[in-house]
Amino acid sequence: MIIIRSAVFAASVSVVAIANVALVPRAIAQTAAEQDYRLPAQPLDASLRAVALASGRNIGAPALLITGKVAPALIGRFTPEEAVAHLLRGSGLRSRVVDGDLIIARDVPSLGDESAGDQSEAIIVTGSRIRGARIATPVIRLDREDVLRSGQTSMAQVVQNLPQAFGGGQNPGVGANVPAASGINVGGATTINLRGLGSDATLTLLNGRRLAYNGSRQGIDVSAIPLGAVDRLEVVADGASALYGSDAVAGVANIILRPDFDGLRLDAEGALATQGDWSNQRYGLTTGTRWASGGLIASYEFARSPALRSNDRSFTSANPGLTIFPPLKRHALVISGHQGLSDSLNFAVDLLYNHRRSQIDYPLNSEGDLALSHIEQPSTSRSIAIAPSLSLTLPGDWNASLSGVYGNERTFLRSRVFEGAEQIATQFVCYCNSGQSVELGADGGLFRLPAGRVRIAIGAGYRRNLLNADRGADNVASVRRDQDSYYGYGELSVPLVAPEMQFGLIHRLDLSGAVRYERYPGIDSVATPKFGIIYAPSRDVDLKASWGRSFRAPSLLQQNQVPSVSLYPVASLGGTGYAPDASALLISGGNPGLTPERAETWTASIDIHPAVIEGARLQLSYFHTRYTDRIVSPISFSTQSLSNPIYTGLVTLNPSQAMAAGIINSALQFTDLTDDGADPSNVVAIVDNRNRNSSRQTIKGVDILLDYRFPFQQGELTASANASYLHVVQQLIAGQAETPRTGVLFTPPHWRGRGSLNWRRGSLNLNGALNYIGGVEDDRVGDDVRVRGMTTVDLTAQVHLEQLWGAFKYIDLSLSALNAFDVKPRRIANYDMYDSTYDSTNYSPIGRVLSLGISTTW
Template identity: 65%
Template sequence: MAGQVERNTYHLPAQPLAASLRAVAIASGRSIAAPADLVRDKRAPPLDGDFSAEEAVAALLAGSGLRQRAIGSSLVIERMPVAQAAASGPTDADIVVTGSRIRGAPVASPVIRLDQETMRDAGQTSLADVARSIPQSFGGGQNPGVGANVGSANGINVGGAATINLRGLGSDATLTLLNGHRLAYNGSRQGIDVSAIPLGAVDRLEIVADGASALYGSDAVAGVANIILRRDYDGVRVEAEGGLATEGGYSRQRYGLTAGTRWQSGGIIASYEFARSTDLLSDERSFARTRPGVIIFPPLERHAIVLSGHQALTDTLTFEADLLFNRRKTEIGFPDNPAGDLSVSRTEQPSTSRSFAVAPALKLDLAGSWRIALSGVYGNERVFSRANNFVGQALIRSTPLCYCNDGKSAELAADGNLFALPGGMARIAIGAGYRTNALNADRGPGNVANVRRSQDSYYGYGELSLPLVSPDMEIPAIERLNLSAALRYERYPGVDDVATPKIGLIYAPASWIDLKASWGRSFRAPTLLQQYQVPAVILYPVRTLGGSGYAAGATALIISGGNPALQPERASTWSASIDLHPAALEGARLQLGYFRIRYSDRIVTPISPTAQSLSNPAYAGLVTLDPGSAAAAAVIASSPQFINSLGTAVNPATVVAIVDNRNRNAGRQSIHGVDILADYRFRLGDGELTAMLNASYLHIDQQLGAGQPVLARSGLLFTPPDWRGRAGLTWTGGPLTLNGTVSYIDGVDDSRTASTVRVHGMTTLDLTARYRFERASGPLRGVELTLSALNAFDDRPAAIASNSYIDSTYDSTNYSPLGRVISFGIAKSW
């Protein structure tokens, strides 16, 4: 996709290399210059699957002694240096596909691809920016800027991490990979922090927003996102970028260095990035000034390092390794008094995060296209935080907190050709592995809320790709037919055993249309915090939980926390899509997709927002009315953590309701929606114009139990909106690239009170210009300048009512408070 890496589906037989290169040029719309004397008498291997132009050409040239070189948007075929040609082999065509464990296999679900240049063209400077812009992802979950009034079920800010949250099902229901392998979880929600990876090291981001547990295991209910690092980068790039909000109160700066080299048998890339941004206070935005003193977007300072390399040890054995390190500081803060006066009393919560991961792998190429891979991952993530409470300038209390996560895994996998079918070679991938995760949530020695737990899992999987019909069979109305099937078994000792299947079908009645469908089952094991978080009981005024008509002084208790009896979430997922790429409209592509997820045993904090605990009849089964003073006193006495929010003495006789809001397996959730992906690239004047569209409609319903009402869980405050979309135009002419992108986030309904209020959405325009001194000599050679205006028309979120002086007075899960941000960047490459 534009705005995304352009990929096409190829089914090319073994044939003269010149013919295959011509086919790629026609399908991709790219110019491929191949001197006749170089390709004469050379044959290309079969090419079957979805590839970018560069990937397709690399596969065709494998072992030929030739290589490709990009000049602008064109690809030039040239002879390799002798030493490099000798070392070149089939491993050069190692094409990794997100959504399949089989190299180069076609995927029966739409794949969203964004490469580094596309991200930079849109004015994005980090993967956190990218994650927030994806229409299929929700800004809630584990992300910076999420306000205190959101509720932990819909969003939370732990350590300033940024995560991908596909379909709004939670950061822990999206599996995020780095080069195809898992990383250690971040914070308390088992999300993966994408902001820890320098943008300079990223080749592309691939997203399959479809259930993928049969391929990847737990967490992939909503889909999988794969961050693929650059490989064989040869050069050095230094860059600096700074930006500020025109309304004031926010500024940022970023510096990066990326260097890489390739030798005849391997290559290495290293990337370092330092970034710093200031905080944004509620006083500095008109829609948030009613709650002064609250940090509505936190300050961030981070150092991030990525190292990735590969080395051929023999003609058939290759060693690869990825290493990641990140250190980040951030802070949240708010007043502890209704006047919002920070000089009277306040809470400051600084935190420092450190993450480390190393992922080595050995890959052995065997005869007949088979490959065996032994891989492992070790990672840890430490978020050290401290809640400091001040009265005046005096520190009266300091409470430490650490969310410390560790992850280890090992896997043995193999894939290759199995047998011949009429449409091509049947291919298979098989594997087995072990994984363990550990969480230490530590609030200091002896604290009753401490959690120290771990969970092991063992798994095995298999996947088949069966090309039943190919174009050269010349069957009327069946240009191509491909069937895929996968099955994974996973055992969680002490929790459950789970088997998850998936079936995919790709049917092309003609060369310009693909019909795709997939069905599967997915699961997600409960997180360690969901199971073992120590329960807490909070005493509130009854009106805070939605009670009305009670006597003055009436109170209510609400219980929250973990549940060791939780079972895995289970889901059935299916999707259907149509992919149009007409030859008559060269460079155009349109994908329309429908998806449905049916969740059972969904792990939820059942009441959201808690302000409706006593006013919404749907929650009646979770409420004990008029419990009596003895029962109320017993609940308070039995709780490891009791919090009195009244500021007065506790009197159990005033308790008129007890609300049970502990984690539980809910009856069901139903999620369905539509994705629209469109792309059109064509020549315009002396350059090339690319138009793109990515829009997504989403609807979520939840039913807590049989006979209970069905409640909407989308289109409401602090939940995913019904519609999100991005549309953009990019023009490239010689050294100049101009981009304009419009982003739309639908409005939501605020139903926290009896009278529902419509909260309007946001429509923003981002403008970016990039200029490269490609033909300059001297110091300007290799210099690139970037100027961006994000949210150029300064659209702002709508203000909402708030109940507490620490609340954000806008929907912080969906809308950005920053306003217009102007940035300038300079880079130089050697």
């Protein structure tokens, strides 16, 4: 850190030029506790310089962190700490006090930062409703700039490379041979599926607010959000229903938008798979402006990529004609603005629009000849959302907010059957979702203990979800239902020991607690608590532990999907010893009597951030979740319905003729698969395989997070790693043996990890990333077959050219090689002409991708 001892000299030297800045001599430091400021929105370095000169406080700021950032207007009377915190709001930076100086650093949640939680302008970190609260659960944070430096240019790529996420659930490219419980492709949407527990068990937020669900699985499509509008992604891979309500069983992912942007940025990228037959083009525009009392940012993105077919890759060519990765064409737009209405009242609004087209094709002949016969499944998705809010600063460091969200998401799916060029059949469904919510909340200090202020957050709200699964006029399978919920929550943060108390072996000790009550009329009422403790024996180590309960309300489709009834020859369902014409009824579909799924989670972690190794941080976390009352169709293989004794409770033997006739005659969807006609007198068994709360899972594992930044060769070298070990077992129904849900085909592997090295010097940035996805066992038939994992390398080089020509202020060029060594997924056996011959939930079929990008800003 370079200390400039002359205030006059400091006023004339650029922050960028000297790399680090400390603006005033210590002799005049802290000459005033508060100062009046009237600073316009301007470059951050200029505002920091003005505060340093006015307040008499040294401010240290590495140029790599503050270059190009714009500070909001600063109007009013502030202490130096308050002024700097205000200027850094939304920048991804924070300040801390070191020997009386204010030092600017990245806003990475760390209990080693003694200023955390003590700033009046502190931001809310995902995992707490209290501004500046310390979190007892590790937070995984991915900043937009770090993402871009690694060669990733979309939110879909970011999610796919997150070790805690699984590629199953509702995601593009999931093959037809993947069991429905593991994944499905609905309109090419990309959703976050933490721990592989399902897209519907991960709560995805935008700026801390819920959006309308996408498709049929209650996921949120993150590909609808242009990366140009994103400031960061924060992930808490831990049960969070006590704070956020239903769906947060596996955790919560919060996509936080950039609060401000001043200027205009254009992006263009072209990418090409070196194996051929796949490419991607992406164009983006981000613009915005700031004024004294507010700001506005708008970001638009267009992207297009063609279909990748099984004929195009050697490991999938055994089943020709299949679409193994769908074509995608999308438009995405985000607009975000804020306006100060008075000194204490602020209005903000976020707007989202997305439009996407996709299509999957399947041949209807073993030769894979689409010209002979095939099925086309085109899809069109459109989503909109508007999220306004009012925030009010109150006396005593309290803040109140009133927010609302309206979202509408429509995914239109068609299935067209062709013989040659003639269309002979068609089906249609629209998964039309909408969601509305309103919430009133507040947080602030209650009273002060010797260790600091006890803080609380309280709130209440209302939410309504609607699903219209429309299959066309007069179609009995259509579903139109809505669900209301009412909730209230409270959270408390209690500091018991602070460093300045010098309390022996306790450097810091904090307790936290939260509880949420939610009522779903007609379903259930749920109260979910969570407690946390943070113990720091020294400034270098934090020990954290948390325990809590979470839940997921049954989806509208799981409850209301129209049951279907199928009549089988009894032998087809595993029955033996019956007459040749004996039959059995199989009932499947929705169940209005479903209750919420419930989970209990505890997490323990150690956070090491040694002061002697500045910029280094290591987190090790162990998690354990018991997930009960999971909603499943309990019979995995219908052929075992009558032969496996664990299904006895689902079977009615020797039903009366009247009972069988009643089921057949009242069925809205009935299929006769016998040769003898639907004769109720021949029915010897009724099998009820409708959705029910019968499954339980045990989830446990370890997360490892490492980050180390240090000067190297006149630049900055950053080493980071994120690795996760996961072990899940499942019991579908009482009496059944537990079966693995990790390490086997179409489930998450036990190990996933991503490590990277990034070197930045001046205008040059070099990045290398290593991705590891562990192997799985193919246990479908006979002895297990090992399917090896994939280890890939991503390489990216970027150069920043300043003031290249004319009106263009900056030019950025980037060149990336993703999967640089062209590693291919291991081929698996195929048992049907529609099977993908690789594990499409875990591994990518695209191969090496070379991309060239150019951006310009003015």
